[in-house]
Amino acid sequence: MLSTTSDPRSFNDIIAKETSTTLVTGHIFEGLTTTNAFTTKVEPHLAERWEVSPDGLVWTFYLKEGVVWNDGRPLTADDVVFTFNDLIYNPDIPSSARDIFTIDGKIFKVEKMDDHTVRFTLPVKFAPFLRGMSQPILPQHKLKKAVEDGRFNFTWGIDTAPEKIVGTGPFRLTRYDPGQRLIFERNPFYWKKSEEGDSLPYLDQIVYLIVQNADVELLKFMEGTLDSYSVRGMDYPLLKPLEKDGDFTVYDLGPDMGSQFIFFNQNPGKNPNTGKPFVEPHKLAWFRNAAFRRAVAHAIDKDKIIEIVNNNLGYPQHSPMGPAAGFFHNPHVVHYDYDLEKAREILRGTGFMDKDKDGFLEDEKGNLLEFSFYTNAGNTERMDIAAIIRQDLEGLGMKVNFRALEFNTLVSRLTSTFEWEAVLLGLTGGIEPHFGKNVWMSSGQLHMWYPRQESPATEWEKRIDEIFIQGVQELDEKKRKQLYDEYQLIVSEQLPLIYTILGVKIYAVRNKFGNLKPAPYGEIFHNLEEIYIKEGYK
C-alpha cells in the first residue's frame, strides 16, 4: 500500500508530462535499456544486447526473446519501430520525447531488421543515446488503429478501462478510482526471472492511495495504512524515534535531484508592442554584472535555510549538477559562503552606496537599488526560502519587493512577457547533463535569465553552448566529464542561477519487505518487481 499526492493526468506515456503520470506508467511500460540505480550505468532491459558501428552512428538492438505484452501477445521489433516512427516522430502527436530524439532538426532512422532486431541510424553522434533508449515501448497492436484514425492524442486518457492499457512491465493497472486510488496487479506474463528462477514480480498487488494532504499521508503511515512515506525534514524527529515501535525503517538516500535557485533578468530586449524595455536599463546593468550576482550569492544563508526549512536535513548546492547526478557532478566549483560583510564589500566595489542615508543603497548614478522578487505560491518550502533570502538582501540595503505569484502567472512572465526582475524557482534534474540543454544553451527556451538568444550574449554563454554541442557528440565518458565539469565551473563563476539548497530523499518503509535495496539514484522501490513480503507479515 503506497501513496501519491495527486491524480495521474493520463495513462498515455507519450503525451504524459509529469510525475503523477509517470508514476503509473513506470510500472506498466518499459524501455530497451534501463539505468542501474546504484551505479547509474545503462543496462540492457527489453533489449538483450546491442551493437554499435565504429563511427557510433548505427546501433543495432537485439530484443529479448519471450517478452510478452500483458495481454499475451509477444513483443516484436514492430512495436519498437511503431513507438518511434508512428508515435514519437509523428508530427500530429505532441511529445516531449521528440525533442530529445531530434538533433539539429534531424531525426533517427529506425528500421526493423527481423522480428527481434531493430536498427537505429543517427544523423550525428549522440552521447546520451543509450540512456535515451529507456524510452518506454508501446504496443503496436493496441494503438495502431488510434494513430491511423488520428485519435491517438485522446487514447489512454484517465477514462480508459484499465484492462485496455497494455504494457510489458511487471504490473498492470486493474482499477482507477479518481481522487482515491490506483490498483495494480501482478503481470502474469512478465519476462523477468529472479536469480533462483522464480517468475517475477513477487507482489500480487500494489495499491496507491491518492492523498493530497501531506499531513494526512503521515497519519496514514503512522496508523499503518500506508507502507511507505516520503519523509519531509520536519517529520524526521517525529518518525525516527518511532522506528522500533512502528516496525519501520527510515532510509536516508542522500541529496535530492531537484534544485532551487534565484536568478535575475538579463534580457536586454524590448516589448514589441509598447517599445518599453523588459527591464529598466539601469537595473539591467546591475543584473548583468557578475559581481552583483556574486554579492547576492554571498547573502544566501544556506545553513540556516537548511535548519529552518528542512529541519537541519539538507545540503547546500553549489553546482548545477547536484551530487545526486553522480558521475557528472563537479564538486570543485566556486563556493559562496554566507558572508554579508563580503557581500557589502563587493557591492561597494561596484559603486553601490547609501548616498541619501535612507537605509537603502543607490548605484553610481543615484538609482535606488530596488527590485521585485517573485516566487510561486503554494510551495511552502520555497516561500520560506524566499522569505529568508529577502530578509538578508534587505539587510544588505536592497529594497526587495517580494511577492508570491500563481505558478501560471509567474511562468507567463518568465516565458512570454519577460517582465520580471528576480525570481526564485526550482527545476528537477537528472544524471544526463545533455537533457538540460534547454536551460543552458543560449538558444534554449528555458535559458530563463535571457531565453532564445539568436547568438550568445556573453563569452561564457558562448562557451557553454560550445560545451553542450561538443558534449553530446563526445562518446568518451572521461572527455565528456571534463567538458561538463567546465560548464559547471563557468556557471558557478558567472552565477546566472544562484543556487540555494538541495533537499534530502528520506523514506520511511515498513519492515515487511524483503529484497528492499534502497539506492541513491531512483526511488526507494526501484526494484519493485523483486520485492516480496516477508514471512510473518502476510
Add this chain to the structure above:
Amino acid sequence: MNKQSGHLSEFQIAFRHFRRNRLAWTGVMILSLLYGGAVLADFLSPYSFKDENRNYSYAPPTSIHFFDNGRLAWPYVNGMKLSFDEYNKRVYQRDPAKHYPLQFLVKGEEYRFLGLFPCRRHFFGVEAPGRWYLLGADARGRDMFSRLLYGGRVSLTIGLMGAVIAFSLGLIIGGISGYYGGRLDNFLMRLCEMFMMVPGFYLLLALRAAVPDNFNSVQVYFSIVIILSFIGWAGLARIVRGMCLSLREREYVLAAKSLGLSDIRIILRHILPHTLSYSIFAVMLSIPGYILGESALSLIGLGIQDPYASWGNMLSDAMSIVRIKFAPWILSPAFLIFLTVVCFNVIGDALRDCLDPMLKAEGHRDG
C-alpha cells in the same frame, strides 16, 4: 431626521437591555481589548512583526526566572542555545551565563506611535541580544505575541470593513429592488441569485486569481476585503428587499410619495432606516464569516502575504500536525480567531434580543 428622534429612545432602551446581558458585555470587553491591542500593536509588542532571529527557530515560550542562585531576584530571562538532537529535533538549552532582566518601556526598533510621532520605547521586553518570547517563536524566530498583535490589525478590520461594504451594497440594491419592484426587481434578484448560485469558495478562487500581482500589501488587503464582501452582499440584498416590499405599502411611505418626495429620498430616509435594526445585528453576525474567509484564503496561500501577519496566515502555518506536536504554541492564532468569532456572535445575538421588540413593531407587524 425628525423621524429618528422617536427611535433614539428605543435604541436607548435597547442599549440598557444590552448592558444587562453580562455575557454580551464580556464579549464587548474582550473585543475592545483585542482591538486596543491591534491599534497599539507597535507599542505593546516587544518586537516588530518581521523582526526575525534565525537562531531561535520555533523557540518555546521563554521561561521567566524569579530566583538567581537561590535568591529572589528581579524577573529575568536567560539566553538560549539551539541544537539538534540525534533525531534532528530542536532542543533549546538555557545559557545561565546570559542574564537579561525584564524591563518596561524598553528601547527597541523605531516605529511611529499611533502613526503620529517616532518612538523607540516598547511597553515591555528585554535588552538585545536577549530575546523574550512570551508566546514562543515561529519558524524564523519571530515573536508570536508581536505577530498576533500585528495580525489583529488585519484580521479584526477585514471583518468590519468587509461587512460594511457588503451591507452598503446589499442595503442599496435590496432597497432599490424592493421599492421599485417589477422588472428592475426581477432583474436585480436574478443577479443576486446568480451570485448565490456560484459556489462561494470557487468564486473566491477565481476572483482572487484576477487580482493583479503587482499590488502592494495594502492593495492586496483591500482587494481581499472587496472580494469577500462581493460574495456576501447577495444574501442581505434579498432580505432587505423582502422588508422593503412590505414597508413601501406603509401609510407614511405612501404619504411621503403623495407629498412628492423623490424616490431616493424616500428610500434613504423612510425605508432603509427601518431595516437598520436588522442590519446591525446581521452585520455583527456576518463579521465572523470574513475572518474565517480570510483564513481559508490564507490556507491555500492566497491571503495576506508574509512577512505581514494575519491570524489567517499564521493559522495556515499551524495547519500541520508535526509542527503542532513540536511547537504547540503556534496554535495561538486559532485561539484568537475562535475568541473573536465567539464574541461577535454573542454580541450579535444579544443585539438581536434587544432589538427584537422593535423588529416586531416594524417589519413583521403583519407577518
Add this chain to the structure above:
Amino acid sequence: MLKYILKRFLVAVPMLLGIALLTFVLIRMTPGNYLDTVRLDPQFSQETIAYYEKLYQFDKPLLVQYIQWIKNLLRLELGYSFHYNVPVYRIIGSRLWNTFLLSLAGFLLTWVVAIPLGIWAALHRNQFIDRCIQFFSYVCFSLPSFFLAMLFLFWASQSGALPLGGMYSPGFESLKPWGQLTDILRHLVIPAMALSIGSIAWLQRIMRGNMLEVLGQQYILTARAKGLPENRVIYLHALRNAINPLITLLGYEFSSLLSGAALIEIICSWPGLGSLMLTAVRSKDIYLVMASMLMGGVMFIVGNLLADIGLAKADPRIRYE
C-alpha cells in the same frame, strides 16, 4: 404547479449562462493560460507548445472561444480538460456524485441534529441544558471548518476509531453490499461532521428562535388554555409552524454546503469536486472550471426549487402561479 416549475427552469437558463460568462471572463482576465505549466518543462520544444496552442484555440479572441463553448454546450458537450486530456464530463461525473454524497450527508446530519436540538433548547429556555447547547453552538460556529477537519483526523489517528480520510477501505471490493455501505458511512463521518458542525450550530439557533416565537403566539396559548395535552400542543401545532420558515433555507443551505466542502475534501482526501476545482482554477483548466461552476449552479437551482415546492406542500396558504 407544473407551469411554475417550468418557468423556474426557463429563468435558470440565462442565469447559468451568466455564471459561465462570469467564470470565463474572470479566468481569461488573468494573464497566462494552461500551457504555461508545460512551457517550463525542459523537455518541451516550441513546436510542441505551438501545436497545443492551436489545438485549444488560445490564439482566437475571447468571445469566439465563449461562443464556441456555448455551441458545444447545446450539443451537451462540456468541453475538454487540458490538464487531464479527456472530455470534462468523464472527470466530473464520479466526483460530482461523491461531492453530492458528502453534501447530502452533511445536510442530513445538520437537519437531523439541529432541529431536535433547537426544539429541546427552546423548551428549556435559559435552563442549564439550553445554556450548554448555546455554548457548544458558539464553540462549533467559531472555528474554521478545515481546522476542525484536521483536528478530527488527528483524533481519529490517535484513537483508531475511524478511517483517516478517503472514501473506501482497501478491501472494499470484497465486502458484501451491506459491508460496503457501512464502510462508506464510516469514511463519511469525519468530513460530514467537519462540514456540518457549523451549520448545526447555526440552524439550531434559528430553530430555537422560531420555536420560541411560535410558543409565544396567541393560538398556542389558546390551545394550552383549551386544555390540550402539552405534547400535542408542541409537536402538532407549534413545531409545524416553527419549521415552515426553515424550509426556505433548505435550498440555500444545500448549495452552501457544496462550496464549503472544497477545503474539507482536500484535507480528508475525499474524492470530490473540491480538490479538482482547486487545481483546475490554479492551472486555468478553463472548461473544467466552467463545468464545475455550472454543476454548482444546477445544484443550487434544484435545491431551491425543491425547497419552494416543499414549502408549498407544507403551507397551504402559499400558491405558486
